[in-house]
Amino acid sequence: MIKTDVVIIGAGPVGLFAVHQLGINGLKSEVIDNLDKAGGQCIELYPDKPIYDIPGIPICTGEELTKNLLNQIKPFKSNFHFNERVQEISEENNKWIVKTNKNKIFIAPNIIIAGGVGSFEPRKLSVKEAEKHEGKSILYSVSDKSKFKGKKVSIFGGGDSALDWALELSKISRVTLIHRRDEFRGASHTAKEITKLANAGKLALKTKYQLVSIEGDKNIKSITIKNDEEKTVKIETDYILSFFGLIMKLGPIAEWGLNIDKKTILVNTENFETNKKGIFAIGDICTYPGKLKLILSGFHETALASVECFKRAKPNEKYKFQFTTSSKEIQERLGIKTK
Numbered sequence: 001m002i003k004t005d006v007v008i009i010g011a012g013p014v015g016l017f018a019v020h021q022l023g024i025n026g027l028k029s030e031v032i033d034n035l036d037k038a039g040g041q042c043i044e045l046y047p048d049k050p051i052y053d054i055p056g057i058p059i060c061t062g063e064e065l066t067k068n069l070l071n072q073i074k075p076f077k078s079n080f081h082f083n084e085r086v087q088e089i090s091e092e093n094n095k096w097i098v099k100t101n102k103n104k105i106f107i108a109p110n111i112i113i114a115g116g117v118g119s120f121e122p123r124k125l126s127v128k129e130a131e132k133h134e135g136k137s138i139l140y141s142v143s144d145k146s147k148f149k150g151k152k153v154s155i156f157g158g159g160d161s162a163l164d165w166a167l168e169l170s171k172i173s174r175v176t177l178i179h180r181r182d183e184f185r186g187a188s189h190t191a192k193e194i195t196k197l198a199n200a201g202k203l204a205l206k207t208k209y210q211l212v213s214i215e216g217d218k219n220i221k222s223i224t225i226k227n228d229e230e231k232t233v234k235i236e237t238d239y240i241l242s243f244f245g246l247i248m249k250l251g252p253i254a255e256w257g258l259n260i261d262k263k264t265i266l267v268n269t270e271n272f273e274t275n276k277k278g279i280f281a282i283g284d285i286c287t288y289p290g291k292l293k294l295i296l297s298g299f300h301e302t303a304l305a306s307v308e309c310f311k312r313a314k315p316n317e318k319y320k321f322q323f324t325t326s327s328k329e330i331q332e333r334l335g336i337k338t339k
């Protein structure tokens with residue numbers, strides 16, 4: 001069981017800044033996200049797009065903002081638990097127990113839900129044999145590419161992830177790239193590289209094909225695909241990598257007894273607490289009169305929620321309002337050497 005002051009659900013921009021605001025107040029936090037990396041919508045939906053309304057930063061991309069936030073919270077050494085969805089919460093002696101789908105358990109007086117539009121989940125393969133192979137030989141993201149060395153890998157999708165991994169793995173595996181259309185959605189220069197590799201026989205390309213079935217009991221042996229003319233092809237396969245994009249689901253958050261209004265959580269604007277003591281909601285997932293779904297609103301909500309988290313985590317200490325420019329205590333927490 002991991003003990004901490006605050007469990008943060010969601011590593012989007014707002015969840016990341018929560019680590020900072022809690023950290024400067026002397027609170028420890030653990031961050032859980034269903035995705036394999038930090039950044040939420042900024043990284044998943046618009047990493048290269050410019051943002052123009054972050055105070056003090058005239059322009060930065062979604063990726064740059066994420067990198068800067070990660071840099072800013074380095075001093076607090078928070079642990080990140082990626083690829084884990086928070087599934088259940090329960091109360092015990094005025095503390096919250098938080099359980100993930102991988103059975104990791106946390107205990108804390110506070111939970112901050114910074115879950116955005118819900119957890120991003122991969123769109124799964126729809127053939128019935130897929131489920132038993134998921135997480136073993138059917139994967140929706142890659143954490144360790146070495147397992148594909150010398151293996152036969154069938155990659156599905158036509159976006160950047162599918163193209164990038166087809167290029168990368170073609171160096172170490174026997175790759176077949178399968179896409180239901182003729183054109184790719186991914187970057188045109190990557191698509192050109194793929195065609196070049198296919199023409200050179202270094203990668204097999206099957207466009208206008210879709211998955212029909214998966215053969216093999218314990219391990220996958222082959223897959224069958226078919227095209228628009230109903231022509232079927234069997235392909236020997238050890239691993240399937242499927243990149244059909246992400247869907248957003250409010251998921252388990254909807255079942256925690258919180259006051260929900262149109263897939264968002266109602267909070268008070270004094271401290272962004274929900275109807276449950278010690279559970280806060282900030283960023284896109286919270287709602288209140290006048291709420292704007294902007295990153296800067298989320299940052300403000302974070303600051304106020306962290307004050308209330310302090311009071312619950314350290315009931316015997318008095319909260320002190322301090323400026324970062326002049327507080328030696330905060331500067332020490334930030335690792336800044338003061339005279």
Ligand SMILES: Cc1cc2nc3c(=O)[nH]c(=O)nc-3n(C[C@H](O)[C@H](O)[C@H](O)COP(=O)(O)OP(=O)(O)OC[C@H]3O[C@@H](n4cnc5c(N)ncnc54)[C@H](O)[C@@H]3O)c2cc1C
Nearest residue numbers: 010012013014034040041086115116118119120283284295
């Ligand atoms: C194309 C586009 C352009 C935008 N441009 C701007 C702009 O210019 N300026 C601006 O201010 N805003 C902009 N936004 C909005 C901005 O991106 C959001 O306001 C911001 O991302 C909200 O941050 P967040 O941290 O609340 O949520 P998110 O970024 O949505 O992150 C939430 C995270 O929580 C995780 N999560 C959810 N539920 C669970 C669970 N149960 N377990 C584990 N993890 C979970 C998700 O996987 C996700 O990573 C834009 C949005 C889009 C789509």
